[in-house]
Amino acid sequence: MSATAVITGLGVAAPTGLGAERHWDATLRGENAISTIERFDARRYPTRLAGQITGYAAEDHLPSRLLPQTDRMTRIALTATDWALADAGVRPEEFDDYDMGVVTASSAGGFEFGQNELQKLWSKGSQHVSAYQSFAWFYAVNSGQISIRNGMKGPSGVVVSDQAGGLDALAHARRQIRRGTPVLVTGSIDASVCPWGWVAQIAGGRLSTEADPDRAYRPFDADACGQVPGEGGAVLILEDLGAARRRGARIYGEIAGYGAALDPPPDSGRGPNLRHAIDLALADAGAAPADIDVVFADASGLPAEDRAEADAIAAVFGPRGVPVTVPKTMTGRLNSGAAPLDLATAVLAIAEGRIPPTINVTPATEYRLDLVTGEPRPALVRAALVLARGHGGFNAAMVVRAVAS
Template sequence: MTAAVVTGIGVAACNGLESGPFWEATLQGRSGIGPVRRFDASGYPATLAGEITDFVPEEHLSGRLIPQTDRMTQLTLAASDWALGDAGLRPGTYGTHEMGVATSAASGGFEYGQRELAALWSSGPSHVSVYMSFAWFYAVNSGQLSIRHGMRGPSGVFVSDQAGGLDAFAQARRNIRKGTPMMLCGGVESSLNPYGWVARMAGGGLSTSDDPKRAYRPFAPGANGCVPGEGGAVLVVEDADRARARGARAYGEIAGCAATFDAAPRHGGPPGLRRAIEEALADSGTEASDIGVVFADGAGTAEADRAEAEALTAVFGPRGVPVSVPKAMTGRMSSGAAPVDVACALLSLRDEVIPPTADVGQAAPEYDIDLVTGAPRPWRPGAALVLARGAGGFNAAAVLRRAS
C-alpha cells in the first residue's frame, strides 16, 4: 500500500516561528508563556497565554490579503509557505488537481468576528466588512490555502477540538493512499481576544496561576489546569514514491492512525484513549515495545492526566516508555497543538533526541510514567506515538517512524 511521508514542516508557535527556531527553543526548554498582551486580561481569572509576539503579517502577506483574513489564517498561510519551502516544492512540481488540503479548527476566526460584531453594534451594518462572510469560518484556512497555492485536489476541515490536528493528519494519509500525490495538512489557532477568551474559560480546565513557570505543568503534582496557546503547524505530506523520485528528504512516515470517541459521562463506559492507541499500533503493524517515545496530550488537570497515564501504563506498562509534553512551553493550541506535536516527533526522529517537558520537576508518582524533564534525552529512534484529546470526547493517535 502507498506510504505517506512528511517532507515539509512549518511551525508557528510562541517560542519560535519556523521549525528551526522553534525546535531550538523546545530543546532548550524555553517557554513562550507569559501575560496576555493582545487585550487587557487583568479582569479575568486566567491571565496567561502562549502568545506569538513576533509575527508581522505585512512581512508575509500582501496588503490586499490582510484585510480579508483573521490572524489564524495569516499564521496558517505563513506556515504553509515555510512548509512548502522546507519540502523543496516548487510551482509546477505537481498539477493543481494532484494537491489537496486538510486542516483542523476549533474556534474559527474569533478575532475577526469580534471586531466586525463591534462595528455592527457601534456603527451599523454598513460598517461590517464583506469579508466577514468567510473570514470567521472554520473551513476558511482550507479554502485560503487552496487558493494561495493552487491546490484543487481533495479538501476538507475537521472540527474536533484538540484532536482535530491528528484527524486532519490522518485524512491527508487517506487521500495519499487514494492516489493524491501531495497534501497540505495541519491546524493553526488564534483566539486571544475577549470573545475567544471567555469561550475557552467556559470550557473549563484553564489555570488561574499568574506564574508562567507554574501555570501549566502536565502530570506534575498539584497541576491545576492548562494555559491557552496560539499557533500550530502545517505539514507537507507526499506519496513516498513521488517524493523519492523528486529527491525529497522525508522526515518520517505516517505509519498508523486511529480515532475514537468517549460516551457522555451519563452513559458511563471506559475512556476511548487506550483503544485509540491500540488501534493506531495495529494500523501501523507496530508492537507497543517498538514505540520509543510518546508525545502526550497532557491536559494539565488531575482527572485528565490520570486518565491518560492509566491508558499509557495499560498499553506500555508502568514507566514503560518515555513521555514528553513539549506543549507545556507553548500552551494548548486547540487544533494547532497536535500538528506541532507531530512536528516534534518528526524532528526527534531526525535528531535522535526527545525534548523535555518544561517546568515539571518530575511526574506525580501515582501516574507511574517516565516523563522526560529537565533536559533533552537521547534515544535510538524506532517509532513515535502522538496523542490528542478534544473536549466532548474526541481521542486521536498517530504512529510515526523513519521513512524506509
C-alpha cells in the same frame, strides 16, 4: 498496494519560535513561552496567561490585498504553508491544480476577525461590517485560503474535533495520498487570543488561574491546576514515498498508523476510550508497543484527565514502560494546532536522536510515567506516538516513524 504517506515539509509557527529550526532549538533549551497576555488587556479576566506568537508581522510575509480579508489565524497559516512548501521543495506551479489538496483542522475559526466585525455591527451599524465576515470567521477558511493562494484544487476539507482535530486532519490527508493525490497540505494553525475567544475558553472551566507562568500548566504534577491556551501549530506537506524519493525530497518520516475513538457519555458508567485509539494506531502501523520509542502526551493538566491518559499509556506500555514527553508545557495547548506541532517535534526528535523535555513538572508517582523532564534525553528514536484529546470525548493517536533509506 496503498501508497505510503510521508512528511516532506514542515512549517512551524509557535510561541517557541517561527520556523521549525527556531522552535526545535527553543524546545531543546526548555524555554517557557507562556507569558502574560499582550494582545489585549487581560487584567479583568481570571486567566491572564497564554502561549503567544511573537515577532510575526503579516505584512512582511503576505500581499497587502490579503490582510483585510483574513484573521490572524489564517495569516499565520498562509505563512506557515509557504514555509512548509519551501522546505519540501514543492512548487505548486509545477503541479497540476487537481494533484494538490488541503486538509486542515480548526477548533474556533477566525474568532478575532469575527469579534472585530461584531463590534462594528453593535457600535456603528451593519453597513460597517466587512463583506469578508461571511467567510473569515469560518472553520474551513484556512483550507480555502491556502488552496486559493496556491492554486490547489484537489481533495480538500476541514476537520473540527477540538484538540484531536490536528491528528484527524493528518489522517484524512494520508487517506487522500493513498487514493492517489500527489501532494497534501495538512495540519493546523489556531489563534483565539482575543477577548471574545478568551471568554469562550474561560467558560469551559478548564483554564488555570495561576498567575506564575512556571506554575500555571503542570500536567501529571501533584499540583496540576488546569491548562493554559496558546496560538499557533504546524503545517505539514504529505507526499507518496515513491514520488518523494524520485524527486529527491527530504523525508522526515512516515505517517504509519492512526486511531480514533469517542468517549462514552459521562453518565454512562463506562470509561474513556483513549487506550482504544492507541491500540488502533499501533495496529494500523503494524507496530507492537515495544516498537514505540517515545509518547508525546496530550497532557490536559486536569487531574482526572491526566490520570485517565496515564492509565491508558501504562495499560499499553506497562508502568514507566516508555519515555513520555510534553513539549506543550512550553507553549500551552494550541487547540487543533497542538498535535500537528507535536508531530513536527516528533519527526525532529527522530532526526536528531533527542527527546525534548517537559518543563516545570515534578511527576507525581501515582501516574506511573517515565516523564522526560529537565533536559533533553538522548535516544534512538525510530517511532513516536502522538496523542490528542478534544473536549467532548474525542480521542486520536498517531504513529510516525523513520523511513529506511
